[in-house]
Amino acid sequence: MINVAANVPATSGEFAELVSEHLDELVTYAAHLVGDADSAVELAAAGIFHAAKYPPARVRVDGTAALYRAVTRACRTGERFPPRPHGPARLWRRSRASLQTEFRGGDVASRMNTVKRALMTLPFERRAALLLRNLARLRYPEIARALECSPEAASRQLAAARRQFSSVYREIAI
Amino acid sequence: MKCSLLALSSYLDDELEPGRRAEIEAHLVGCERCRKGLECLREETERFGALGRVHVPDDAVSGFLQQLGLLGPGDTLPPRAPRPPDPPGPELPRWRGGGGAAETLPWSARHDPQPPPAPPESDQPSLPFVDVFSPSGVTVMGASTEQPPDDYELQLNGRSVPGSAAPLSPEAVPGAPEPPAPDHWSHGSVALEGVGAWSTVHPVRVTPSGLEAATSEATGFDVPTLRAAGDEPLAPKAAVVEATGIEAGASAATPEPVVIPEDILPPPPLAPSWPAPLAPPVHPPPPLPPPAGPLPASAPLRSQPPPTRLGDQTWLDSGSFAPRVRASDDEGDPWSWAPRDDPVPPQSRTHAAPDFATDPLRSVPDGTGAPPGRSSGAEVASDGDVADADATPDPLIDPLIARVAEPPQPVRATLISRLRDQVSLRLALMRSADGDDGRTPGTVPGWGHGVSPPESAGLLTAALRARMDPPAEMDAPAAPPTSGGLPTRGGHDTEHPAATPWSAVPLFESAAIAEATTPRVRDLDRGPAKPGRHTRQLGDHRWIGPSAGKLDSASGRFGDVPDRLSRLARQFRRRYVVLAMLAILALLVVTVSLVVNHIGAPTPLPLAANTGASSRAAPLASGTPALQPVTALQPSASVAPSAAPTVSATPVPTPLPTPVPTPVVATQSFGSGGSGWTVEDVRYGTQPNGDLWIVLDFSGGSGEPKATASFSDPTTLDVTLTGAGESGLSPGTGGIVTKAVATSSGSTVKMVFDLSKAVTLKNGSYTPQDSSNPYPLHLILDLG
Numbered sequence: 008m009i010n011v012a013a014n015v016p017a018t019s020g021e022f023a024e025l026v027s028e029h030l031d032e033l034v035t036y037a038a039h040l041v042g043d044a045d046s047a048v049e050l051a052a053a054g055i056f057h058a059a060k061y062p063p064a065r066v067r068v069d070g071t072a073a074l075y076r077a078v079t080r081a082c083r084t085g086e087r088f089p090p091r092p093h094g095p096a097r098l099w100r101r102s103r104a105s106l107q108t109e110f111r112g113g114d115v116a117s118r119m120n121t122v123k124r125a126l127m128t129l130p131f132e133r134r135a136a137l138l139l140r141n142l143a144r145l146r147y148p149e150i151a152r153a154l155e156c157s158p159e160a161a162s163r164q165l166a167a168a169r170r171q172f173s174s175v176y177r178e179i180a181i
Numbered sequence: 182m183k184c185s186l187l188a189l190s191s192y193l194d195d196e197l198e199p200g201r202r203a204e205i206e207a208h209l210v211g212c213e214r215c216r217k218g219l220e221c222l223r224e225e226t227e228r229f230g231a232l233g234r235v236h237v238p239d240d241a242v243s244g245f246l247q248q249l250g251l252l253g254p255g256d257t258l259p260p261r262a263p264r265p266p267d268p269p270g271p272e273l274p275r276w277r278g279g280g281g282a283a284e285t286l287p288w289s290a291r292h293d294p295q296p297p298p299a300p301p302e303s304d305q306p307s308l309p310f311v312d313v314f315s316p317s318g319v320t321v322m323g324a325s326t327e328q329p330p331d332d333y334e335l336q337l338n339g340r341s342v343p344g345s346a347a348p349l350s351p352e353a354v355p356g357a358p359e360p361p362a363p364d365h366w367s368h369g370s371v372a373l374e375g376v377g378a379w380s381t382v383h384p385v386r387v388t389p390s391g392l393e394a395a396t397s398e399a400t401g402f403d404v405p406t407l408r409a410a411g412d413e414p415l416a417p418k419a420a421v422v423e424a425t426g427i428e429a430g431a432s433a434a435t436p437e438p439v440v441i442p443e444d445i446l447p448p449p450p451l452a453p454s455w456p457a458p459l460a461p462p463v464h465p466p467p468p469l470p471p472p473a474g475p476l477p478a479s480a481p482l483r484s485q486p487p488p489t490r491l492g493d494q495t496w497l498d499s500g501s502f503a504p505r506v507r508a509s510d511d512e513g514d515p516w517s518w519a520p521r522d523d524p525v526p527p528q529s530r531t532h533a534a535p536d537f538a539t540d541p542l543r544s545v546p547d548g549t550g551a552p553p554g555r556s557s558g559a560e561v562a563s564d565g566d567v568a569d570a571d572a573t574p575d576p577l578i579d580p581l582i583a584r585v586a587e588p589p590q591p592v593r594a595t596l597i598s599r600l601r602d603q604v605s606l607r608l609a610l611m612r613s614a615d616g617d618d619g620r621t622p623g624t625v626p627g628w629g630h631g632v633s634p635p636e637s638a639g640l641l642t643a644a645l646r647a648r649m650d651p652p653a654e655m656d657a658p659a660a661p662p663t664s665g666g667l668p669t670r671g672g673h674d675t676e677h678p679a680a681t682p683w684s685a686v687p688l689f690e691s692a693a694i695a696e697a698t699t700p701r702v703r704d705l706d707r708g709p710a711k712p713g714r715h716t717r718q719l720g721d722h723r724w725i726g727p728s729a730g731k732l733d734s735a736s737g738r739f740g741d742v743p744d745r746l747s748r749l750a751r752q753f754r755r756r757y758v759v760l761a762m763l764a765i766l767a768l769l770v771v772t773v774s775l776v777v778n779h780i781g782a783p784t785p786l787p788l789a790a791n792t793g794a795s796s797r798a799a800p801l802a803s804g805t806p807a808l809q810p811v812t813a814l815q816p817s818a819s820v821a822p823s824a825a826p827t828v829s830a831t832p833v834p835t836p837l838p839t840p841v842p843t844p845v846v847a848t849q850s851f852g853s854g855g856s857g858w859t860v861e862d863v864r865y866g867t868q869p870n871g872d873l874w875i876v877l878d879f880s881g882g883s884g885e886p887k888a889t890a891s892f893s894d895p896t897t898l899d900v901t902l903t904g905a906g907e908s909g910l911s912p913g914t915g916g917i918v919t920k921a922v923a924t925s926s927g928s929t930v931k932m933v934f935d936l937s938k939a940v941t942l943k944n945g946s947y948t949p950q951d952s953s954n955p956y957p958l959h960l961i962l963d964l965g
Binding site for chain 1: 186187235256259261
């Protein structure tokens with residue numbers, strides 16, 4: 008049987024509600040994924056822009072995973088919103104960030120604690136898996152959608168990331 | 182069931198099926214390794230609560246959504262998620278009030294006008310912090326250094342507690358002398374979580390001397406402890422439970438010292454405490470006496486539930502983010518006062534930290550005695566990691582096993598390695614200070630012979646000097662640390678030099694000899710490379726030597742030329758760069774000059790004007806017409822047939838037609854061939870476009886005389902007329918024609934025009950009589 012309701016396109020209001028609900032977590036996730044809070048705003052905005060352009064069919068079901076997937080992809084490819092100018096114009100034309108954020112408890116970029124230092128040593132996929140689980144609290148199927156892999160691969164990535172993080176953390180936490 | 186990190190990870194995240202989950206829970210009952218691993222995983226998960234959070238204001242969200250087109254200008258912002266919890270403060274040591282204070286302290290003083298919503302009421306007693314209980318240990322909560330204002334309010338585990346509920350002025354311990362504390366020490370009330378369930382919260386005072394004295398007597402550890410400052414001593418249930426393993430029976434009247442994490446305390450002075458690792462090993466803490474009485478029924482011990490998802494809890498539930506500081510983490514670790522920048526005590530400070538990042542399977546010995554490697558039943562993850570295997574060494578769990586299986590080390594392995602490094606460095610410095618002048622070690626009175634070291638030497642150096650064996654220590658490796666500390670005097674054991682941790686101490690004489698006698702590694706390791714067919718052909722005949730027939734990139738007579746060049750390039754990289762830049766600059770200058778000269782120079786002659794020329798102005802000149810490129814030229818010299826000469830007594834005034842463009846070739850011919858013509862005049866005229874027209878006037882003939890025009894050199898135009906004659910023709914000069922000579926022989930007239938500059942014969946055509954002159958036929962040569 009074809010689920011007709013599943014094919015109903017999402018409305019902009021639903022997606023706006025979803026974005027508004029997860030915007031803080033998305034920017035935080037991007038900030039810790041790339042290690043740069045300033046770039047995280049533009050990267051998260053690029054991911055949200057892409058997700059808004061191609062919204063999932065079932066916003067309430069997999070909208071969160073779609074948002075994290077888009078932000079992860081933007082962080083991986085370096086896509087920004089608004090796009091930075093190319094060529095020599097980028098030297099004197101700086102696009103304004105679409106989001107004005109505030110960092111709770113100090114700027115995220117300058118606070119390099121041990122967790123962040125250990126996190127930055129991990130590969131991108133493992134870092135993303137750890138953050139998606141421990142920071143964004145996504146379930147394994149959602150992590151799999153965000154990382155564009157199978158749930159089994161996501162669980163293995165997460166286990167490997169935990170092991171590597173543990174090893175690195177023990178080394179640098181002396 | 183097999184011990185598996187993958188299974189533990191999935192179990193921790195509650196991502197397993199019920200059957201598998203029950204299987205793991207059953208396994209956890211009997212497998213301490215997995216229990217410790219699970220605990221380690223939980224701690225790591227909690228560490229992520231220390232990461233900072235970003236908050237986007239509502240107006241920025243509205244603007245962003247409007248920019249994306251998801252929200253109209255007048256639409257209201259959808260409801261947002263609650264604000265994330267505050268991240269910890271700046272990275273100051275926690276004993277100075279910074280660092281992970283937000284994690285270690287579940288509550289913090291706030292002046293937020295809007296108190297957070299209180300969690301649902303429970304059946305616990307009225308004290309506000311009995312809802313959260315940490316079964317793993319004692320959590321010390323909050324120490325305020327400033328006197329709060331009247332509206333001081335504590336937010337404790339999601340509840341608002343009036344400032345008056347918590348006594349803030351601690352009282353001195355009766356009978357205990359209180360030493361003067363530095364200003365930067367934290368003074369304030371410290372409440373013990375989990376204690377208040379059956380006793381009143383008492384203010385205690387954190388004083389270093391009282392802390393050290395209390396627990397040193399009880400546990401034998403040189404660890405600062407906490408002593409209650411109130412009249413009624415505290416009964417830290419969690420500490421008793423953890424130390425004794427007995428949950429019930431804790432008595433409120435038992436005055437037991439409470440071990441608290443020492444990182445909230447000021448570090449002890451460094452100098453007096455440095456010999457502590459050199460002291461005999463510290464024995465594990467004796468078990469605390471069992472509590473006298475049972476716990477009240479109103480305060481049952483509850484286990485901490487596993488962490489739930491973020492959406493299931495509010496942001497004020499800081500217990501999910503705030504890692505508990507457990508008293509058992511750094512218990513007995515004399516080095517644990519070292520400053521740390523993370524709120525959670527790392528495990529590496531309490532046990533060995535093997536390097537599993539490089540090759541975990543090689544680093545962890547196999548329990549079966551088999552060589553290290555992947556076992557047959559190993560389930561290899563997609564990224565090459567062993568995810569689930571039976572008896573496969575797990576890098577996460579095995580250190581915990583080692584930690585559990587062995588009693589607490591007097592000096593932990595990590596500390597041993599650090600100390601060993603320091604000792605190596607000190608010994609190296611000492612040896613270098615002694616000098617290598619060939620003196621026999623046994624005859625040299627050094628510091629180890631009863632001579633006191635200089636004051637500049639550190640305490641560690643002095644201790645090493647005092648412990649060094651005078652005759653044999655300098656050359657023989659020291660004895661292994663049998664007692665866990667430094668080698669004793671004269672305790673060197675030559676039978677096991679490799680087993681001693683002091684083998685890392687460099688012996689400079691041996692190292693120098695080894696370096697001098699060992700051949701170069703490059704010469705030995707460079708194996709024969711399989712040559713290709715070209716190299717093989719060359720190598721068989723060109724080089725006779727040890728590498729004949731097996732040439733590689735660095736063998737052969739010129740084989741090492743690339744290496745030499747690369748070395749040279751590395752050595753003179755800057756010079757080469759400068760030279761390359763100069764060469765590029767010169768090339769640019771030459772190119773620009775050529776372009777400028779090309780633009781300013783006269784128009785280069787096409788092939789038609791450069792037949793047989795060797796001038797620089799005609800680079801495309803070709804002496805052979807067959808070799809002329811015709812890409813830019815029209816093929817062949819088919820002259821457009823001009824009108825037949827009309828001979829009439831009354832010339833009809835017809836306008837001079839526009840000359841038909843004639844293809845420009847090396848030699849151009851005009852006219853179909855006539856006879857009886859006489860060249861009457863030669864005229865020159867400059868056209869508006871700058872071209873020079875040479876007009877030859879003919880009279881008295883029929884047809885069109887055949888005219889052939891060619892350039893003998895770029896500035897000399899030869900015109901040969903067949904079927905025409907001349908009678909005393911003296912052509913003048915004009916325009917660029919500096920000289921014109923006409924000679925005739927029979928019915929052929931040859932005219933030579935010397936030009937002042939190289940031009941091109943663009944067109945040539947016969948035109949009939951016009952109104953400007955009486956001659957019936959004209960030959961127009963267009964030079965431009």
